[in-house]
Amino acid sequence: MREKAVYACAIAGIALMVWNLHTIFMGLPNDALQGFIFRIIFIHVPATIAAYCFYTVALVTSILFLARRNFVYDSISVACIEVATVLILVNLVTGSIWGRNQWGVWWAWDLRLTTQLMCFLLYLGYLLVRPAITEPTQRATLSAFIAIFAYADIPLVVMAIRLPNVRTQHPGPVLETGGLAPVYVAPFVIGIFVMLLIGTALILVRLQQESEQREIDSLRRELHAL
């Protein structure tokens, strides 16, 4: 069942992505101000939106783990956070390339960029600490704690371009303000679905690994007890 879901998500995601990339590169006109490079928006923004969806799932499952102590929740958290952190890296790298082209610099220390980098570092910390804790219950509990702490940064990133009195050179939320021309909306939304589908496929693979790892661990403990 799970394997079928993986294949379904992956195939749907890849097919959509190929079709969407074709539209983006062959079908769409260049942006009036930015020219060709604006196409990064169809990767850059959907990657983050998908990552935040996964981080939110991880937040919920982390809280559920603390409440119910079921290891399935821990597995979901770690799978989601791993995939989402890679997506944030995609966002940072594509953003940096766009910044080099548009601003002339690879990186600027403004609020949006800083908070997003912080988000990446926070979850990187989560992924670094996990393997350093050997006892499974302790590892799951402490990871859940870190995941909840790390999530406190995400509202900050989201608000960084929406607050009225913040100076930022990052473009505003074009989808909400109608700054995105109607022809660009469809590929943008499809881009979000692409990231969500591929991300979900990866998460499901990772979940499978986690449950197998748990099984191996319990067998090893059993052997040890004998």
Next chain:
Amino acid sequence: MKRGLLAALSIARKDLKTELRTKESLNASASFALVILVLFSFAFDLDRESIYAISGGLLWLVYSFAGALIVNRSFARELPNDCLDVLIASPTPAWSLFLGKAIAAFFLLLIVEAISLPVFGLFYNISWTGVFWPLLLTISLATWGITVVGAAFSAVTVNVRLRELMLPVLLYPVLIPLLIGGMGMTTQLLSGNMAAADRNQYLRQLIAFDAIYTALAVYLIEFVLVV
């Protein structure tokens, strides 16, 4: 609630007393702060104007390094003789144990800061006595943020391999908003061109950080300590 707070105070008193007797993390942290201050003077060769421009950043880097050393010992101090297990098993609620640790670390870090601030002023020829009270407010707010988050992560990493390494990796990214506020406020105070709008913004940032993370840590620490 009241009993929990009293318990927190007695935990803090116990911690401060042991620390002031042994001075193990206090000495290490204070001398580390001094070494970093000396190193910075070689790292940047600055004229008078630019010294003031980076003063806040410099000071808070030193304080946050020293803070990590202090909070690192916060829970690790209880590891020998299984003291931590006894403390957790005692009728003291986990949050007051944590709060006590955070309060103790707060005062210890304040001591380190009180030692390194005059040295900082002396080495870099920066006069801070004129803005002492607003500086004290900034330092207290930001130090509480460092120690409350630090104590929480100290509880997280107490049983982790490479504890001394993991704590800063987790701690500093969380502290970024606080450090931005503390550094900005200190720089503006020391260089004497404080705009009212900036001041309010920085103060709000510091207070909001303290409130959010104190609440989060106090609420969640139960799950971390009582695994």
